Amino acid sequence: MRPSIVLFGDSITEEAFGEGGWGASLANHYSRSADVVLRGYSGYNTRWAARVAGRAVASIAGPVSAVTVFFGANDAALPDRACALQHVPLAEYKDNLRAIFALLKKRWPSVVVILITPPPVDEDGRLRYPYAHDFSGLPERTNAAAAGYARACVEVARQCGLRAIDIWSRMQRFPGWEKSFLRDGLHLTPRGNRVLFEEVVFALKDANLSLEALPADLPLFSDIDPDNPVKSFEDQE
Amino acid sequence: MRPSIVLFGDSITEEAFGEGGWGASLANHYSRSADVVLRGYSGYNTRWAARVAGRAVASIAGPVSAVTVFFGANDAALPDRACALQHVPLAEYKDNLRAIFALLKKRWPSVVVILITPPPVDEDGRLRYPYAHDFSGLPERTNAAAAGYARACVEVARQCGLRAIDIWSRMQRFPGWEKSFLRDGLHLTPRGNRVLFEEVVFALKDANLSLEALPADLPLFSDIDPDNPVKSFEDQE
Numbered sequence: 001m002r003p004s005i006v007l008f009g010d011s012i013t014e015e016a017f018g019e020g021g022w023g024a025s026l027a028n029h030y031s032r033s034a035d036v037v038l039r040g041y042s043g044y045n046t047r048w049a050a051r052v053a054g055r056a057v058a059s060i061a062g063p064v065s066a067v068t069v070f071f072g073a074n075d076a077a078l079p080d081r082a083c084a085l086q087h088v089p090l091a092e093y094k095d096n097l098r099a100i101f102a103l104l105k106k107r108w109p110s111v112v113v114i115l116i117t118p119p120p121v122d123e124d125g126r127l128r129y130p131y132a133h134d135f136s137g138l139p140e141r142t143n144a145a146a147a148g149y150a151r152a153c154v155e156v157a158r159q160c161g162l163r164a165i166d167i168w169s170r171m172q173r174f175p176g177w178e179k180s181f182l183r184d185g186l187h188l189t190p191r192g193n194r195v196l197f198e199e200v201v202f203a204l205k206d207a208n209l210s211l212e213a214l215p216a217d218l219p220l221f222s223d224i225d226p227d228n229p230v231k232s233f234e235d236q237e
Numbered sequence: 238m239r240p241s242i243v244l245f246g247d248s249i250t251e252e253a254f255g256e257g258g259w260g261a262s263l264a265n266h267y268s269r270s271a272d273v274v275l276r277g278y279s280g281y282n283t284r285w286a287a288r289v290a291g292r293a294v295a296s297i298a299g300p301v302s303a304v305t306v307f308f309g310a311n312d313a314a315l316p317d318r319a320c321a322l323q324h325v326p327l328a329e330y331k332d333n334l335r336a337i338f339a340l341l342k343k344r345w346p347s348v349v350v351i352l353i354t355p356p357p358v359d360e361d362g363r364l365r366y367p368y369a370h371d372f373s374g375l376p377e378r379t380n381a382a383a384a385g386y387a388r389a390c391v392e393v394a395r396q397c398g399l400r401a402i403d404i405w406s407r408m409q410r411f412p413g414w415e416k417s418f419l420r421d422g423l424h425l426t427p428r429g430n431r432v433l434f435e436e437v438v439f440a441l442k443d444a445n446l447s448l449e450a451l452p453a454d455l456p457l458f459s460d461i462d463p464d465n466p467v468k469s470f471e472d473q474e
Contacts, residue, residue: 001296017254017265024261028254031275035296038268043458051470052455059238059272061298085463218289221280226322233288 002217003063004035005204008049008056008100009070012119012187014040020190022197029201033214034065045074045088046096053103064108065209068165068200069100072118072149073186077141082134090152097156112207114200115157117150117168119192122178125185141186163207165199239454240300241272242441245286245293245337246307249356249424251277257427259434266438270451271302282311282325283333290340301345302446305402305437306337309355309386310423314378319371327389334393349444351437352394353402354387356429359415362422378423400443402436 007013007023016023017038027036039056041049049056049071057064075093077083088096101113126139134140150168157164171177171192178185181192188196204210224232244250244260253260254275264273276293278286286293286308294301312330314320325333338350363376371377387405394401408414408429415422418429425433441447461469 014268015265017261017268020256021261021265024254024258024264027261027264027275028252028258031251031254031277035274037272038264039454040268041455041458043461048461048466048470051467056455059299062296085461085466217276218278218293221278224280224285224322229285229322230288233285 001063002033002035003065003214004037004060005030005209006037006039006057006060006064006067007070008039008053008067009116010040010044010049010074011042012040012073013038013068013070014042015187016040016193020193022188022193022200025193025197026200029197029211030214032216032218032220033211034209035062043074043086044071045086046071046093046100047075047088050096050099050103053100054107057104057107064111066112066114066204066207067104067108068114068116069097069104070116071097072153073141073146076118076121076146076149078145081138081140082131082136083140090148093149094152094156097153098160101156101160101162112163112204112209113160114163114165114203114207115153116165116196116200117153118146119182119186119188120168120172120177121146122182122185125178125182127185129184139185163203165196165203167196167199170199171195238300239270239272240302240451241274241297242267242446243274243276243294243297243301243304244307245276245290245304246353247277247281247286247311248279249277249310250275250305250307251279252424253277253430257430259425259430259437262430262434263437266434266448267451269453269455269457270448271446272299280311280323281308282314282323283308283330283337284312284325287333287336287340290337291344294341294344301348303349303351303441303444304341304345305351305353306334306341307353308334309390310378310383313355313358313383313386315382318375318377319368319373320377327385330386331389331393334390335397338393338397338399349400349441349446350397351400351402351440351444352390353433353437354390354405355383356419356423356425357405357409357414358383359419359422362415362419364422366421376422400440402433402440404433404436407436408432
């Protein structure tokens with residue numbers, strides 16, 4: 001039985017199979033050993049995600065090894081700007097993350113849950129690519145606000161004994177992260193996707209879900225006996 | 238319940254989530270409505286695939302709407318050249334495709350099975366990228382041999398009442414297909430992947446599995462009532 005790795009999150013998850021996307025890279029990485037299941041919901045914050053988490057994963061029937069929970073970019077939208085609808089206060093964001101974790105743990109007791117912080121925000125990028133009908137000239141998200149949600153996410157992970165990927169901090173260690181990793185100040189470029197993919201692979205490896213740790217599904221071509229190929233398949237029947 | 242679309246095939250399926258891959262594009266296309274499940278086995282011919290088909294799909298538990306069956310590139314390897322191990326005679330190739338279809342139909346009675354022919358072969362490309370230890374100077378696959386398997390695949394589809402994607406013919410309608418669509422004379426470039434992705438989308442649409450025909454999983458952000466967002470989620474609870 002191949003295990004599944006579920007990606008639960010907002011638009012940065014929903015578009016994870018786009019050009020150079022971190023989800024597609026994960027599916028390619030585990031092409032013979034795990035199924036990568038997409039559960040990304042563009043625009044969602046943790047308030048809405050906590051409500052639908054059960055329904056979002058209801059159709060996943062097989063064994064699930066790991067779930068990435070990647071919210072906060074929408075929660076951190078400022079409450080007095082154009083995306084106020086999506087804003088969730090910091091304390092509630094933490095409660096919602098805990099509720100999502102509890103639900104996943106109840107469904108799959110031995111699942112590895114990896115919390116991912118919101119990415120950094122490039123305010124100049126947000127002003128260049130504002131949402132339609134936002135003529136305020138003010139960014140609806142700021143990096144300072146995102147910082148608070150990133151710290152809170154890491155704190156929840158520590159309290160719950162979970163792995164966290166602090167992509168907010170990680171990305172900002174690279175000079176030029178603003179344009180190199182973010183295509184509109186918020187969503188990831190192919191290079192930004194590569195940084196996240198690498199971090200997820202590290203976290204999965206740390207959770208004993210590396211490529212080497214997972215068995216390949218059916219014999220690899222290189223292991224097939226050229227003198228008696230069909231025997232390779234009979235062994236497992 | 239999201240349905241699944243299963244991709245069953247050889248290396249051109251196994252690498253379908255690589256850079257620009259047709260599988261990743263499908264997963265992105267159906268990001269809110271269907272799960273794309275990868276079952277690609279590099280090097281496999283239909284003889285081996287028919288033996289393992291049951292095990293390959295055993296771990297897929299939810300409803301399956303469609304399966305692409307994409308073999309023949311290895312069956313068509315010439316019996317007296319470097320990849321003789323993979324060769325399967327034409328008559329057996331057809332029997333094996335029928336057996337795989339019967340097995341899938343037994344498992345999921347209403348499943349849509351789409352047969353995909355092997356792609357064309359660029360012999361010059363094969364000579365530039367020969368397999369290791371092949372110093373013969375002769376291509377181990379030819380386009381003329383692939384043609385026979387493509388025709389046989391289309392014939393089996395017609396006999397069984399299935400949709401077929403004749404990617405062998407389709408690709409050759411484009412001038413310069415040899416280098417534009419094939420990176421080593423056999424496997425697909427990103428542009429070749431786009432042609433195949435488009436054909437699969439057409440075939441799924443023809444089978445009433447278009448984006449419009451499949452319901453979105455959970456409310457779209459654009460459908461959420463800004464005056465009472467939480468209500469959008471309660472409606473479905």
